[in-house]
Amino acid sequence: MIKCVKCGEVDGIMKAGYVRGKQRYLCKLCNYYFTCSEKDDSAQSLLRKKRHQTTIIDIAKSLGVSNSTVSRALHGHADISPDTRQAVLDKATQLDYQPNQLAYNLVKSKTNTIGMIVPEFHNPFFPNVIIGAHDILTKAGYNLTIMQSNESYQVEISNTKAMLANRIDGLLISLTQETNNFDHLSVFEKRGIPLILFNRVCEEIDVPKVVVNDFEASFLAVEHLILNGYERIAHLGGPLTLQVSQERLRGYKAAMEKHGKSIDDHMIIQGMLTQQKARIYGQYLLDLADRPDAVFAVNDSSAIEIMLIAKEKGISIPDELGVVGFSDNPESAYIGPGLTTVRQPTLEIGRTTAEWILQLVDSEDLNLHERKILNTELIVRGSSRRSCVL
Amino acid sequence: MIKCVKCGEVDGIMKAGYVRGKQRYLCKLCNYYFTCSEKDDSAQSLLRKKRHQTTIIDIAKSLGVSNSTVSRALHGHADISPDTRQAVLDKATQLDYQPNQLAYNLVKSKTNTIGMIVPEFHNPFFPNVIIGAHDILTKAGYNLTIMQSNESYQVEISNTKAMLANRIDGLLISLTQETNNFDHLSVFEKRGIPLILFNRVCEEIDVPKVVVNDFEASFLAVEHLILNGYERIAHLGGPLTLQVSQERLRGYKAAMEKHGKSIDDHMIIQGMLTQQKARIYGQYLLDLADRPDAVFAVNDSSAIEIMLIAKEKGISIPDELGVVGFSDNPESAYIGPGLTTVRQPTLEIGRTTAEWILQLVDSEDLNLHERKILNTELIVRGSSRRSCVL
DNA sequence: TTGTATGCGTTATCAG
DNA sequence: CTGATAACGCATACAA
Numbered sequence: 001m002i003k004c005v006k007c008g009e010v011d012g013i014m015k016a017g018y019v020r021g022k023q024r025y026l027c028k029l030c031n032y033y034f035t036c037s038e039k040d041d042s043a044q045s046l047l048r049k050k051r052h053q054t055t056i057i058d059i060a061k062s063l064g065v066s067n068s069t070v071s072r073a074l075h076g077h078a079d080i081s082p083d084t085r086q087a088v089l090d091k092a093t094q095l096d097y098q099p100n101q102l103a104y105n106l107v108k109s110k111t112n113t114i115g116m117i118v119p120e121f122h123n124p125f126f127p128n129v130i131i132g133a134h135d136i137l138t139k140a141g142y143n144l145t146i147m148q149s150n151e152s153y154q155v156e157i158s159n160t161k162a163m164l165a166n167r168i169d170g171l172l173i174s175l176t177q178e179t180n181n182f183d184h185l186s187v188f189e190k191r192g193i194p195l196i197l198f199n200r201v202c203e204e205i206d207v208p209k210v211v212v213n214d215f216e217a218s219f220l221a222v223e224h225l226i227l228n229g230y231e232r233i234a235h236l237g238g239p240l241t242l243q244v245s246q247e248r249l250r251g252y253k254a255a256m257e258k259h260g261k262s263i264d265d266h267m268i269i270q271g272m273l274t275q276q277k278a279r280i281y282g283q284y285l286l287d288l289a290d291r292p293d294a295v296f297a298v299n300d301s302s303a304i305e306i307m308l309i310a311k312e313k314g315i316s317i318p319d320e321l322g323v324v325g326f327s328d329n330p331e332s333a334y335i336g337p338g339l340t341t342v343r344q345p346t347l348e349i350g351r352t353t354a355e356w357i358l359q360l361v362d363s364e365d366l367n368l369h370e371r372k373i374l375n376t377e378l379i380v381r382g383s384s385r386r387s388c389v390l
Numbered sequence: 391m392i393k394c395v396k397c398g399e400v401d402g403i404m405k406a407g408y409v410r411g412k413q414r415y416l417c418k419l420c421n422y423y424f425t426c427s428e429k430d431d432s433a434q435s436l437l438r439k440k441r442h443q444t445t446i447i448d449i450a451k452s453l454g455v456s457n458s459t460v461s462r463a464l465h466g467h468a469d470i471s472p473d474t475r476q477a478v479l480d481k482a483t484q485l486d487y488q489p490n491q492l493a494y495n496l497v498k499s500k501t502n503t504i505g506m507i508v509p510e511f512h513n514p515f516f517p518n519v520i521i522g523a524h525d526i527l528t529k530a531g532y533n534l535t536i537m538q539s540n541e542s543y544q545v546e547i548s549n550t551k552a553m554l555a556n557r558i559d560g561l562l563i564s565l566t567q568e569t570n571n572f573d574h575l576s577v578f579e580k581r582g583i584p585l586i587l588f589n590r591v592c593e594e595i596d597v598p599k600v601v602v603n604d605f606e607a608s609f610l611a612v613e614h615l616i617l618n619g620y621e622r623i624a625h626l627g628g629p630l631t632l633q634v635s636q637e638r639l640r641g642y643k644a645a646m647e648k649h650g651k652s653i654d655d656h657m658i659i660q661g662m663l664t665q666q667k668a669r670i671y672g673q674y675l676l677d678l679a680d681r682p683d684a685v686f687a688v689n690d691s692s693a694i695e696i697m698l699i700a701k702e703k704g705i706s707i708p709d710e711l712g713v714v715g716f717s718d719n720p721e722s723a724y725i726g727p728g729l730t731t732v733r734q735p736t737l738e739i740g741r742t743t744a745e746w747i748l749q750l751v752d753s754e755d756l757n758l759h760e761r762k763i764l765n766t767e768l769i770v771r772g773s774s775r776r777s778c779v780l
Numbered sequence: 781t782t783g784t785a786t787g788c789g790t791t792a793t794c795a796g
Numbered sequence: 797c798t799g800a801t802a803a804c805g806c807a808t809a810c811a812a
Contacts, residue, residue: 053581055805066783071807079781096577101555102501103805106492106788121524127517134511134538143552145535148524162533165491187486191443304724334694335724445789456799461791469797493789496804 054095063091074099105167113143114357115168117159119151119176119200123301125327125346126174129198132350133172140358142169151272153178160184168193170357175200177239177272194360198353201243208360208369210353214244217342217376218251221324222296224340224378226259228386230294230322233261234285236278236306237270238298245270248298248326267292278305286313286321294322294384300329300341307335307383323383337382345374444485453481464489495557503533504747505558507549509541509566509590513691515717515736516564519588522740523562530748532559541662543568550574558583560747565590567629567662584750588743591633598750598759600743604634607732607766608641611714612686614730614768616649618776620684620712623651624675626668626696627660628688635660638688638716657682668695676703676711684712684774690719690731697725697773713773727772735764 056074060067065084072080073088091097105111114137118126130146137144145168149156156176163171164187171188173195182205188195189207198210225233235252238245249270256263266288269281278297282305285292297303303325307317315321317337325332325341332339352372359369446464450457455474463470463478481487495501504527508516520536527534535558539546546566553561554577561578563585572595578585579597588600615623625642628635639660646653656678659671668687672695675682687693693715697707705711707727715722715731722729742762749759 053805056807057805067806068784068808069782072782075807081781084781098551098554100496100557100805102492102496102499102557103788104807106490106496106790106805107807109492109788111492121517121521124514124517127511127514131511131538138538143535143537143556145533147533148521148528161488162491164488166533167490167492190486329721330719331721331724334721334726336726443789446791447789457789458791458793458800459798462798465791471797474797490789493804494791496789496806497791499804 053100054097055100056097058095059088059091059097062095063087109167111143111167111169112141113145113166113168114170114172114354114361115145115147115163115166116172117147117149117156117163118174119149119156121148123299123327124329125199125344128346129174129350129353132347133354134350135347136351136354136358140354142358149176151176151178153181157184160187164188164191164193170194170196170361172196172198172353172357174198175202175242177241180241194357196353196357196360198349199244203243208356209371210349210356210374211244211371212344212349212374212376214247215251215254217326217378218248218296219255220251220378221326221340221342222252222255223259224380225294225296225322225324225384226255226261228318228322228384230384230386231261232264232267232290232292233294233296233322234267234292235269236273236281236285236295236297236302237268239272240270245298252296273297273299273302275301275305278302279309282306282309286310286315293320294324296324298326300325300327300332300339303339303341303383304329304331304335307339317383318386322386328379332379333381340381340384341379343377343379345376348374443490444482444487445490446487448485449478449481449487452485453477499557501533501557501559502531503535503556503558504560504562504744504751505535505537505553505556506562507537507539507546507553508564509539509546511538513689513717514719515589515734518736519564519740519743522737522742523744524740525737526741526744526748530744532748539566541566541568543571547574550577554578554581554583560584560586560751562586562588562743562747564588565592565632567631570631584747586743586747586750588739589634593633598746599761600739600746600764601634601761602734602739602764602766604637605641605644607716607768608638608686609645610641610768611716611730611732612642612645613649614770615684615686615712615714615774616645616651618708618712618774620774620776621651622654622657622680622682623684623686623712624657624682625659626663626671626675626685626687626692627658629662630660635688642686663687663689663692665691665695668692669699672696672699676700676705683710684714686714688716690715690717690722690729693729693731693773694719694721694725697729707773708776712776718769722769723771730771730774731769733767733769735766738764 056067056070060070063070069080069084070088073085074092116130116133120126134144145166147159147162149159153176156179170193175197182202185195185205195207196210197207201209201211222233233256235249237249240246240249249268253263269285271277271281278301285295286309295303295306297306303323306323310317310321317323323339325339328341328343332341352374356369446457446460450460453460459470459474460478463475464482506520506523510516524534535556537549537552539549543566546569560583565587572592575585575595585597586600587597591599591601612623623646625639627639630636630639639658643653659675661667661671668691675685676699685693685696687696693713696713700707700711707713713729715729718731718733722731742764746759
């Protein structure tokens with residue numbers, strides 16, 4: 001089809017990239033490069049004509065000053081004559097100038113953006129943390145970019161890469177249940193990008209951490225059950241890869257031991273509690289010959305699943321079965337007879353992480369904080385309050 | 391001090407900026423630029439060395455090739471010798487190269503980021519929409535930046551400005567209840583940045599919109615109450631500045647009229663339904679002499695507040711009072727005797743808006759869509775199911 | 781007080 | 797297949 005414009009041959013022609021949207025060819029015979037300028041010029045050029053945005057240079061030109069003058073005027077720098085500044089400002093609004101944050105960021109190598117990676121979005125926990133962090137960051141003039149790892153280590157890695165590529169100024173992260181290698185996080189340390197772990201933390205990496213008193217909370221929750229006369233308390237725990245799960249298990253065991261209750265292994269089930277799993281585990285527990293008379297679940301959705309199963313089986317709550325959850329989801333207040341649960345200070349978690357990251361971003365003092373342990377609150381409702389006992 | 395490296399003169403030398411951390415000079419006499427590589431390299435370079443990130447140039451240098459070659463190799467462009475490419479790739483991982491998205495974006499004037507502005511974060515509605523949109527966008531290689539207007543017109547304006555400044559490729563927005571001027575949105579049209587409204591939409595601006603069948607849903611909800619034998623049905627509506635509120639009110643009225651029920655103005659209350667307001671309005675309604683025997687509320691939290699008030703007053707649900715809400719919050723399934731409500735396809739709303747914005751971003755065809763009306767589902771629970779009637 | 785010249789890290793263009 | 801070099805839009809050190 002294509003003939004060499006030099007030697008006229010058609011055999012040795014091969015494609016050689018693009019030039020200005022046009023196909024470029026190389027004639028192997030005479031070793032000559034050329035482009036084929038036929039057709040489709042209209043559509044192409046129309047596409048390329050991307051609306052020009054007003055830049056600092058446009059203002060400078062139309063005012064007959066230099067772009068640095070415009071830049072200074074725009075930023076309220078000192079040493080600018082009031083007249084010039086006013087002129088610039090007027091022109092800017094007149095031309096509807098919008099600063100290009102991208103270019104600014106490139107120059108300053110700073111984005112005024114904090115990143116946040118959360119493992120899931122299904123429980124209200126993380127959205128609430130976001131509300132808290134968002135509040136603080138917005139007031140400080142920072143943006144918040146949120147990503148979701150979806151409980152996948154691989155996705156978490158790609159998220160952190162994206163965060164890195166986008167040059168966020170700091171990262172707030174809650175790990176997935178799969179994460180047991182932390183190289184993707186140490187990169188941030190090497191780069192000098194502040195990093196804070198919250199909720200799903202690990203010990204392998206030395207950065208500030210914000211958590212709640214999981215151990216104590218669980219201890220008190222289980223003790224509460226014991227004080228209400230429950231004897232055989234089962235524990236429906238999260239995956240032991242998570243520190244929160246370990247802590248809550250530890251709290252459970254400590255309370256049981258303190259009160260001289262035996263800890264039966266078959267009364268403890270750990271795992272990722274999807275609704276399906278919660279149902280399976282719950283069925284198993286409630287079908288046991290030595291059925292537990294109480295269950296301490298690691299989250300509210302599982303606790304509620306337990307309650308539903310109990311209702312189906314005609315097991316009365318709280319008389320025949322006590323239930324305690326964790327997190328105080330909205331529905332827990334309403335399900336009959338009310339689910340006793342541990343309320344987490346979600347907003348405060350968000351606010352604290354945000355405040356800390358701001359300090360780190362501004363001060364470069366990376367050793368500022370160690371670990372903040374926020375307090376939870378046991379919300380006692382009907383599911384654990386036995387009328388008959390003390 | 392400084393001699394021109396070319397003509398040897400010292401008089402015409404003047405500073406001329408920096409090159410890679412070294413002072414650059416210009417000899418006015420022979421018009422020759424050169425850099426002086428002497429002294430103070432330590433302090434200066436240390437300061438500038440602000441944790442230098444590996445760049446494309448570092449790779450090029452250490453490999454003795456040009457940066458364009460590196461760029462091409464990195465992007466898998468054609469016309470690269472396999473050896474070169476492999477060398478570049480190896481070097482890149484060896485030096486732990488992370489592309490600078492900022493610079494990329496600046497050149498391409500494209501950020502691969504979609505912005506989303508939502509009015510609130512307290513109900514699960516918007517978080518769920520986010521889940522849906524996030525899913526689609528992530529798979530398409532886009533980031534999602536979320537901002538929250540907090541029901542404030544002013545904040546919404548500043549949010550849109552920030553989005554503009556950050557050069558997002560497209561915007562998904564749900565308006566605040568205060569928004570009645572739309573200049574901040576038409577800016578996006580002028581700039582050629584795709585924009586999609588969802589849930590909280592308006593007619594003043596001609597862009598694609600994604601909503602649910604509010605009118606029909608409300609109509610069916612109220613008709614459902616009527617068919618269950620309720621006579622005096624009150625409506626607790628949202629602020630009439632919102633189109634959703636208007637539509638739901640319209641649906642309510644249409645159903646009432648169709649079934650020959652009188653529409654009493656004092657049975658209709660519109661406003662921003664904070665929990666406090668919901669309680670005040672609810673008290674008012676249930677204290678009326680001609681107390682309504684059913685309430686159709688514009689959201690679940692208000693409906694639940696009504697149910698709580700009724701319980702306090704000893705009004706039995708559903709026999710003495712029927713209640714229907716909107717949105718199917720998690721707690722609605724659990725509050726006794728279950729709240730009848732309209733389930734919204736939140737994930738699908740998110741997915742649809744995301745898919746549309748991707749099409750707009752890619753195709754430049756801004757007239758692609760008009761308005762998508764997604765279907766809701768009436769979830770009938772105990773709060774409206776009178777045993778005595780048909 | 782203002783202008784000049786440079787760099788930030790990439791991609792695209794053009795030339796071999 | 798590869799290398800120079802010009803954008804991209806802005807901030808800033810220095811010179812004037």
